[in-house]
Amino acid sequence: METGRDNAVVQPTFSGFRVTLRDIAKECGVDVATVSRSLSGGYGIRKETRQRVLAVAQRLNYQPNQLARGLATGKSSTLALIISDIRNPFFSELARGAEDAASAAGYDLLLCNSDLDRLKQMRYLRSLLAKRVDGIVMNSVLDLSPGVQDELSHCGVPIVLLSRSREVRGFSTVTADNLRGGFLAGKYLIDLGHQVVAHFTGSRKHGNLADRANGFLKAVNSSEGKPEAIVIRGHHSYEGGCEMMKRLVRNRRNASALFACNDAVALGAIRAAFEAGVRIPQDISVVGFDNVEFGALTRPPLTTIDQPRYGLGQAAVEILLSHIGCEGSWAPEHRMLGVKLVERESCLPLGEVRRGGRQ
Amino acid sequence: METGRDNAVVQPTFSGFRVTLRDIAKECGVDVATVSRSLSGGYGIRKETRQRVLAVAQRLNYQPNQLARGLATGKSSTLALIISDIRNPFFSELARGAEDAASAAGYDLLLCNSDLDRLKQMRYLRSLLAKRVDGIVMNSVLDLSPGVQDELSHCGVPIVLLSRSREVRGFSTVTADNLRGGFLAGKYLIDLGHQVVAHFTGSRKHGNLADRANGFLKAVNSSEGKPEAIVIRGHHSYEGGCEMMKRLVRNRRNASALFACNDAVALGAIRAAFEAGVRIPQDISVVGFDNVEFGALTRPPLTTIDQPRYGLGQAAVEILLSHIGCEGSWAPEHRMLGVKLVERESCLPLGEVRRGGRQ
DNA sequence: CTGAAAGCGCTAACAG
């Protein structure tokens, strides 16, 4: 039927995975070394020889075996990304940025979901190092023991962290300006006239969240009106947001504004508020952090701090690549990307519509 | 300060990456082969010898070099996932399912974003095969030429597809029951009394979307009241949804219901509707497909077809693993996971509140 | 049960 023409047109794309340098060498009547040189770079090879080798390689559809190459060179052309959970839209966009950058440079990207669990992280690291990945982008290293941190920073493969962690030396970092983001959020709420503003955040060990909290506190403390800050800790997830809002509603009905440490928490909080009959933004104004795509679609659309998620992943890989060029002796680089407030409809000036409703 | 104790307690976790079998062999006064055997499996080794080797390996904190092992065995203990875009929440959840399953079995997972682009897919495949991945989960293979498809199915590494693609033999597949999902959605809308119902879908080449469309059409065609179906094609994304809704509003104001091929499209459509002053669900009822997490938070909460995204990834990797056990001669396996309707608030019976509003 | 030896496929000196 359609076979004749098809087979004629198609070139044997994946059939050449068993042909080796030796096959080409034999075919060309030269040595494998010559073939190797011709294929990679081609320096110190007569043009004609190289052409001939290339032609044969092409014809045989030669595909180099990366494992062999890797064993010989100690490099694998693969990078790794260890994050807590790819389902978090923050990380999925970051991952895309990282993968695009890696792919553009000829690297593949291993994805690891650690859930911020120390044991999982250790397992992944071990496996990745065993595979001789050329670089690692990871969430944080704070929940590893200091000794392990130290070892990691000396293990020979460049690692860039996605959190500031001033305490840890020896790693490059890429972060959004979380401190400033927290400050912007706090200031915005206070400028709206709010006197009692809550902050939902996560573990103290999470450097980025800590920065946001500090920025936020800086805003309230440096403010004239002596506003009150209530900080509530929980899990930095949608469910955590729900749960913290329940706590807030139960214990501190006087809060009129909320800065959530990320959009997931904000969305969870909004959901719980809705179920508790608390209106957003009439009863409580909320600002999130991340500017996750779906934040624009919630009820109400979420005011939030935008951070360049894709760019973070991209920058992290760029740094990795620059380190990889430096053959084992790179200087840690710290890059901080800007943030900005995105005003939508989840905030209102204090008193504007408040007390217009129930209760 | 805290150094003394710390250093004493911590074991040298990542320091052993340069110790090789030879080192252990030397230390134990045995041959590398003995060490190799002791470490992997340990068959045909005297218990004491093995113990001794293991102890030394432990002490030296030996970490096997996977590249070397891979070169020798032809396996890499890594799998790969080629999807269109990890930022799509459908895929990020699927990826998590796949990664968890892989990780549990001792495999790492390479992430590739193809954007469904033929060239990118080819590049990834080449790279992955060169790295001797042990298995690949991929979106689809339909946009590759038939010859390439054929080659792929014979290339020696198991591949499982995330779309049905009946036309292509030689691959295993894992999908949700898209046909039934489309049918459920269509029937639901028709049972609500809608007479003119639109369907927003994507490329014909996308097997899963085609199945949903077919299921949908089956529902409308098998219905008593002879309802009318309007199918509109565009990109199966949020933006695509916006754009298709604009088209619908411009051209076919009589549609009172919409089945979107996925939640992103549904959400985009809802957004565009909102901006056009079309009320959901009063003017148009909409049902999505996927049951993406944020669908519960939109305005209004989205009625949708739930498909087990995490489970799809998990199942795909399970199949891969089972194939890997079979040493090159596995029978393609096809698994189809169930779907169900999730009723929320984006649909209304025809006429219920309709015509109560503007225009 | 264990050692010796060959080889996986490629790279990288070192000679010619």
Next chain:
DNA sequence: CTGTTAGCGCTTTCAG
């Protein structure tokens, strides 16, 4: 410019 020679670190016959 090109061939020779060693490995990279591990697995896997094949002997002993």
